[in-house]
Amino acid sequence: MKILITGGAGFIGYFLTKHLLECGDPNWSITLVDNFERGKKDEAFAAILKDKRVSLLNVDLTDLASFSKLGSGYDHVYHLAAMNGTKIFYERPQDVLRVNTLSLIYMLDWFRQNNPKGKFCFTSSNEAYAGALNAFNILPIPTPEKVPLVIDDPYNPRWSYASTKLVGELFVIHYAKAYDFRALIVRPHNFYGPRAGYGGHVIPDFCERIASKIDPFPIYGADDTRTFCYIEDAVRAMRLLMESQKTDGQPIDTVHIGDFEELNMRELAEKLFEVTGWHPKSLDIKNGPKGSVKRRLADVSKLQKLTGWKPEVSLEDGLKRTFDWYMAHPDVKK
Numbered sequence: 001m002k003i004l005i006t007g008g009a010g011f012i013g014y015f016l017t018k019h020l021l022e023c024g025d026p027n028w029s030i031t032l033v034d035n036f037e038r039g040k041k042d043e044a045f046a047a048i049l050k051d052k053r054v055s056l057l058n059v060d061l062t063d064l065a066s067f068s069k070l071g072s073g074y075d076h077v078y079h080l081a082a083m084n085g086t087k088i089f090y091e092r093p094q095d096v097l098r099v100n101t102l103s104l105i106y107m108l109d110w111f112r113q114n115n116p117k118g119k120f121c122f123t124s125s126n127e128a129y130a131g132a133l134n135a136f137n138i139l140p141i142p143t144p145e146k147v148p149l150v151i152d153d154p155y156n157p158r159w160s161y162a163s164t165k166l167v168g169e170l171f172v173i174h175y176a177k178a179y180d181f182r183a184l185i186v187r188p189h190n191f192y193g194p195r196a197g198y199g200g201h202v203i204p205d206f207c208e209r210i211a212s213k214i215d216p217f218p219i220y221g222a223d224d225t226r227t228f229c230y231i232e233d234a235v236r237a238m239r240l241l242m243e244s245q246k247t248d249g250q251p252i253d254t255v256h257i258g259d260f261e262e263l264n265m266r267e268l269a270e271k272l273f274e275v276t277g278w279h280p281k282s283l284d285i286k287n288g289p290k291g292s293v294k295r296r297l298a299d300v301s302k303l304q305k306l307t308g309w310k311p312e313v314s315l316e317d318g319l320k321r322t323f324d325w326y327m328a329h330p331d332v333k334k
Ligand SMILES: NC(=O)c1ccc[n+]([C@@H]2O[C@H](COP(=O)([O-])OP(=O)(O)OC[C@H]3O[C@@H](n4cnc5c(N)ncnc54)[C@H](O)[C@@H]3O)[C@@H](O)[C@H]2O)c1
Pocket: 006, 007, 008, 009, 010, 011, 012, 013, 033, 034, 035, 036, 037, 038, 039, 040, 059, 060, 061, 062, 079, 080, 081, 082, 083, 084, 085, 099, 103, 123, 124, 125, 126, 187, 188, 189, 190, 191, 192, 196
């Protein structure tokens, strides 16, 4: 099996590579592509690079010249590279729009011309339909894949990212049909774990505030609900979907990946206080960021029907592993 992972040094890319190395055979080869805009060259990443099956290409996927270095004949291509992180959506919406869209178009053109038997996985996001939850209060919860994709306010920079995922889904659907290749769209719902960085991920941000014993403890959008899927469970779901022949047909499948346990930000903070053994004397409840969606709970029955997937890491265990990792790595970049 010949595999390519773009964004291979990032949060999901690292854990996906580790997982594929653990369950793949000695003949597999895995090529990682990253420009280290956000990816990390830390000890963990150096350790996977020591495996003979792994090679790294340090290239920028918005530069067309990079594509002559990617090679050809891949069986599975996971396209994870993107500008990600809520802070970046607000601070650099123009870069988010450019990088995410341009790299996807270049990737799809390279893929269709160089990988006749390959299968392409695009990581979209729950943000692609988050606007629909705000715009139509009647959407079902848990929310299935087949709901409208909506950008309810193009002037709010938050939606720069969501719009690239929305249009990205359309590119993948229509390229796969026009050029007759196998493809899959996954929509991650808040994957969490070690090595996710900071900059808008709620769990690392809470861990940082707990470590600094910030009291009163600020919680933004305390009543907003989400689910959290531990990264090892998440990448297993991605592999199972890519390996399943049930996702080889047309029209291509869009599949939610996420956990079932819905909790609000206040409950999440309480769980972390329990796991870490530190409780602030009081909470400082603040409004969520403009445009933040109140309730987000994915219907993951399609994933289960296709693969039989079930999460294996409990929220308590996952939070503990994550907190411990952040405490052991105080120098991780923001
Ligand atoms: N983590 C989540 O819960 C989550 C949720 C929804 C969607 N996603 C999607 O999954 C994918 C991976 O997310 P992640 O959490 O690992 O993000 P990440 O930021 O950790 O990883 C993305 C990687 O892409 C690389 N990259 C960015 N621009 C590049 C370019 N022009 N050329 C080459 N490499 C480039 C970055 O350096 C980084 O290592 C992204 O597409 C993201 O939008 C993730």
